Amino acid sequence: MDHLDGLRTRLVVDGGRRLEGSVEVPGAKNAALPIMAAAILAEGEVVLHAVPRITDVDVMASILESLGARVREQPGGTLVIDTSSIASHAAPYALVSKLNASFDVAGPLLARFGRAQVPQPGGCVLGPRAVDLHLKGFEALGAAVTLEHGSIIASAESLTGADITLDRPSVGATENIMLAATRAKGTTTIRNAAREPEVCDLAEFVNAMGGRVRGHGSSTITIEGVRKLRGVEYTIIPDRLMAGTYLLAGAITGGDVTVKGLDPAFLTALTDALSASGAQVTASGVSVRVQGNAARKPVDIVTSPFPGFPTDLQPQFVAYLSLAHGTSTVEETIFDARFVYVSELARMGADIRVAGRTAIVTGVERLKDAVVEAPDIRAGGALVLAALAAEGTTQIGGLEFIDRGYEFFEEQLATLGASIARASAVEPVMPRQDLGETIRMPRIVTPFRAS
Ligand code: EPU
Numbered sequence: 001m002d003h004l005d006g007l008r009t010r011l012v013v014d015g016g017r018r019l020e021g022s023v024e025v026p027g028a029k030n031a032a033l034p035i036m037a038a039a040i041l042a043e044g045e046v047v048l049h050a051v052p053r054i055t056d057v058d059v060m061a062s063i064l065e066s067l068g069a070r071v072r073e074q075p076g077g078t079l080v081i082d083t084s085s086i087a088s089h090a091a092p093y094a095l096v097s098k099l100n101a102s103f104d105v106a107g108p109l110l111a112r113f114g115r116a117q118v119p120q121p122g123g124c125v126l127g128p129r130a131v132d133l134h135l136k137g138f139e140a141l142g143a144a145v146t147l148e149h150g151s152i153i154a155s156a157e158s159l160t161g162a163d164i165t166l167d168r169p170s171v172g173a174t175e176n177i178m179l180a181a182t183r184a185k186g187t188t189t190i191r192n193a194a195r196e197p198e199v200c201d202l203a204e205f206v207n208a209m210g211g212r213v214r215g216h217g218s219s220t221i222t223i224e225g226v227r228k229l230r231g232v233e234y235t236i237i238p239d240r241l242m243a244g245t246y247l248l249a250g251a252i253t254g255g256d257v258t259v260k261g262l263d264p265a266f267l268t269a270l271t272d273a274l275s276a277s278g279a280q281v282t283a284s285g286v287s288v289r290v291q292g293n294a295a296r297k298p299v300d301i302v303t304s305p306f307p308g309f310p311t312d313l314q315p316q317f318v319a320y321l322s323l324a325h326g327t328s329t330v331e332e333t334i335f336d337a338r339f340v341y342v343s344e345l346a347r348m349g350a351d352i353r354v355a356g357r358t359a360i361v362t363g364v365e366r367l368k369d370a371v372v373e374a375p376d377i378r379a380g381g382a383l384v385l386a387a388l389a390a391e392g393t394t395q396i397g398g399l400e401f402i403d404r405g406y407e408f409f410e411e412q413l414a415t416l417g418a419s420i421a422r423a424s425a426v427e428p429v430m431p432r433q434d435l436g437e438t439i440r441m442p443r444i445v446t447p448f449r450a451s
Helices: 031-042 055-067 102-112 134-140 171-181 197-208 238-253 262-276 312-322 340-345 377-389 397-403 409-415
Strands: 010-014 020-024 044-047 069-076 078-082 115-119 144-148 150-157 163-165 188-193 212-214 220-224 233-235 256-258 280-284 288-291 326-333 350-356 358-362 371-373 393-397 419-424 429-434 435-441 443-446
Touching: 010 377, 010 397, 020 409, 031 044, 031 055, 031 078, 031 102, 031 171, 055 069, 055 078, 055 102, 055 397, 055 419, 055 429, 102 115, 102 134, 102 171, 134 144, 134 150, 134 163, 134 171, 134 429, 171 188, 171 197, 171 220, 171 371, 197 233, 220 371, 238 256, 238 262, 238 288, 238 312, 238 377, 238 409, 262 280, 262 288, 262 312, 312 326, 312 340, 312 358, 312 377, 340 350, 340 371, 340 377, 377 393, 377 397, 377 409, 377 419, 409 419
Parallel strands: 020 256, 044 233, 163 188, 371 393
Antiparallel strands: 010 393, 010 419, 044 078, 069 078, 115 150, 144 150, 188 220, 212 220, 256 288, 280 288, 326 358, 350 358, 429 435
8 A cells, every 4th residue: 555655664865976985894694693593502601792783683582582592682792692591492483484594493402402393484585495405414313303283393312423415505404404413423424515604604603612513614514523512702704795785885886895804705706796897806804895987897697605606695786787888697596586676676777687597687877766675685785786876866665674684784884975864754745657656755764773
């Protein structure tokens, strides 16, 4: 209903400003979530620093609390997790259904309590989020796995190390099997394992708790079971996906942006593609600088597991390519439905044709403002990038997705010179021509989110 549409909170972006400056990269969502789940393994308090303040973290904290753990937040992105009072091994559907990564609690619950009951993840807008590889891994370790009333139940008197080859290098399956194996008898080998930096961070966290994980970062990981794991203080690695989004914000606006605090090797696939497009990339120490170039060239990319081009930067890179001089092809190999956002970019004037798993992106002279809706986290990032480069004032809905993954997004972009604010309410009136209807332009009520 359109009158309600106008009442929703949106990001309002005045496009066309060159972004310049530097940003400290916050902690990585995709490391923080499995590490929070892995805290279940610790007999003692876990203190995590650099935990991003995003709603996915809130959901994972609520899942841990629903199991009986105590989770305390301290200022500055620190979480204190005490799992000594865990009394349940059944994660509630109402929370699990909000977060696919919640299935990460299964491995640690199985390892520590011999039983995990987690509703089967239903999938999301990106496509079905299967967990068959997680379950095959649990079974190989000796667990019995059943599906009852929509929940997966994994149970075992004890687990025994096994040699497991994944059909594909699934991030979640590598993590869950690694966690399940931490207290198994003997040694587990995971072959064709995911090599993502977040998988490595999880392995480092397990080792800090007293576990014995080796080979992370390569495609063969070994886990030697230990009797118990202890509480620990640990700092989450920086978020390469946020960093990549900021670099693209610099590039798409023809600006000059530096991200600080992360290993440039986390971003090689992106920075290679940016260089190929004509942007100037300088990596040194723990920072990466990108200077955009208005005459950007088309680039063909194929998403693939790390160290390949990350699927989680694909939508943002497509936004960038939509202003290149020529035609690029972008092939998505990780998720079945990761081009759902393309119709929203098209509403801003982008010329993108999707054929199966490939998007053909023909660069246009300029993007124009529109009222658009983010269908998922990274698509939200892409729409913000497009809006930063577009003429006029773009309104982006679907903030609940952006808030799942991007900490202080608009605040950070504003420090780089963007005109971006969170807004709601209802004036003045602006025509939405494509639908022949009228909506009300938001009045800015909350320039920045409270921290
Ligand atoms: N898959 C299977 N069977 C399995 C597991 C996965 O078929 O048992 C399929 C999935 O359906 C999907 C593909 O394999 O099509 C990749 O899945 P993977 O397990 O690698 O991904 P994930 O663990 O579910 C994590 C990130 C995603 C990121 C992917 C790929 C977290 C919390 N999530 O998901 O992040 O896109 O790896 O790198 O780590 C995001 O941050 O926006 C996001 C979606």
